[in-house]
Amino acid sequence: MFDRDHEWEALARFITDEQPGATLGVVSGRRRQGKTFLLDAACRAAGGFYFGATEAADAESLRRISAALTEHSRPPSPYHFAHWAEVIDALFALGSERPVPVVIDEFPYLAKANPELPSIIQEALRPLRDQRVASRTRLLLCGSALAFMGKLLSGNAPLRGRSGLELIVRPLDHRLAADFWGITDPRLALMVHSIVGGTPAYRREFARGDSPSGPEDFDDWVVRTVLNAETPLFREARYLLAEEPDLRDTTLYLSVLGAVADGNATRGGIASYLERKATDIAHPINVLEDVGFLHRDADVFRENRPTYRITEPLIGFYHAIMRPVWDQLERPGNARRVWQASRRRFVSNVLGPHFEQICREWALYHADPDLLGGLPARVGHGTIHDPKARTGHEVDVAVIGIADNGKPPLLAIGEAKWNDTMGAAHLQRLHHIRDLITRTGRYDTTHTKLLCFSGAGFNDKALTAADASPDIHLIDLPVLYGRV
Structure with missing residues (x-):
């Protein structure tokens, strides 16, 4: 055990x-x-x-x-x-x-x-x-x-x-999953977690103990396990849907999940993707929430604009990478060709969003309250309107504290980039967003920290700024995995 x-x-x-x-x-x-x-x-x-x-x-x-x-x-x-x-x-x-x-x-x-x-x-x-x-x-x-x-x-x-x-009994979190899979490299661990999540059976029974030996083995591991039609992992995402008694006619449910996996996170976006009215998809969305395949995330700045995300990484991977080319994957020997053509989509539609979610979970469950300036009450994401520029700024990580006879404190806001080396421009953007939030008057931003999460590291300007200001924190993969 x-x-x-x-x-x-x-x-x-x-x-x-x-x-x-x-x-x-x-x-x-x-x-x-x-x-x-x-x-x-x-x-x-x-x-x-x-x-x-x-x-x-x-x-x-x-x-x-x-x-x-x-x-x-x-x-x-x-x-x-x-x-x-x-x-x-x-x-x-x-x-x-x-x-x-x-x-x-x-x-x-x-x-x-x-x-x-x-x-x-x-x-x-x-x-x-x-x-x-x-x-x-x-x-x-x-x-x-x-x-x-x-x-x-x-x-x-x-x-x-x-x-x-x-x-x-919940799935293992990203740190425990890395230990369970025997992966010591944080970057490799997060890539594996973005596909199989923290489900214990996927390593021992479904992959027969096959874990990537290192970063250079990741592509081969995907080809020989998840995309291999001879392994149980290959059809597992389909079976998860079929095993749910509340999902009788799975066609519409599959389409809703496919829409979310393709980046359509709002109810209106899902409806537009499926060319249906928003009222037509209310029931399948509610059912997918009830069975635990979709999670509704409220926008921390606009409560009436929720977004949806797929909770099971393997289902998200299936819909983003496998389902569009299922016929090709079923043909023997075609997995490597499909994976090479899908690598960019994997990074943008699977790995990037998954990294953002791991950053939010780190802030909620693992971050030192002293670093954040308090204990988080909730962590989410949202969009803040910029009236002067007539645009919206997405906030990947927003950490809300416990209200104490006043406005709830905004402990931190953060930006998460999987493949970008972050620098001064990212910090300037966070400064600007913090000013915009202050003007709304909804949260107390007196002590709001600025967090940069990166899977690729930080340049000298970002490092210098973090050394000079106690309000700026740079979070890399070793920090997310508790390796420092």
Whole structure:
């Protein structure tokens, strides 16, 4: 197990809790993050029961869990459950003597076949019900269908207020992903992360441990793994969409993702790209948000102008690089030719936007609050209008602090350039943007820092300016990866 210390400790506290009464926990997260591995390991360590559901009719699932529980507990006669209420009572009986973890993995499959199942579990967890009071079963429901799992404990859902644990297993961040892939070069690590993100399964199972040996091996690695029709990574982005139960007709959803991957980040831009009305794409955008493939970022300077980004790097890479030339990639031996022709598009449509997002995440999660002048409340991006020049200036990184009886402080603004050596012109632009923001009166810019993020470094003028001013900070790749 790599890094999942926080998740393991949370599970351990929940599972070993000695208080009487059966309790419920919910574990969710995108596919391939290691949820099953984590929960199976917890069951093995604590002598619990693990059941992995499949997409099947209700009667078949009842037969499967009957057989699995019979094999686990060895009762005098085999179980033959006719209803899920009987299953839940039998699972509660496992914890009659001590706290015992019971995992039902891929719970959405069961609930899809029997929508009453959450209500059945709610009834079983009634506070004064004898079977619950006499049990110390720690029931864990797990699922990868984010839209379903997100609603399981929300609003008027039957299980709202019944759960003692709500654990989300997230992808590894860019620093942990570099360690997991065994990559020490920050530039190479970010390039790899822009394609496969922080999903653990993509290295061990899907790429069979194949990691680029160095920067000079990156192009060959892309050709022999992601663009290789013989590897699981090649079709993974398509399967991620197909596996989501809420995406029945994927045609329009694919087109929306393709529009975003092509640089159309606003709702109007997506609609124009698809030659549709903005109202026509509202539903697919909302569904893609619910299932975790799109994220809505509010413009920190204009709240009514949100932008959208693809959250899973492999899906973004697929739509930007692979989907437009899918027929060519399926032809054996054509991957290298396609990659050579796609390199420029990769830098502009994949690597550049991904670098900007990593810079925002660094400011939010990794930057020293002393460097920023405070703890960030949120980090985003936006566009500030320049009335004199009649244009808008994009701000790649905007760090907002915690308001203290007044206007919220703008802790920092930053510009991120992957391939540009940054200099005095970039700093002058940030100075000008800070002045424009000050005139709007929305944020307190008294102590706003100026941040330059570069994947290519800084020239002497930028270095001199940073040495001369405590308000200017130059952030390179080693800093983003905590290597300095």
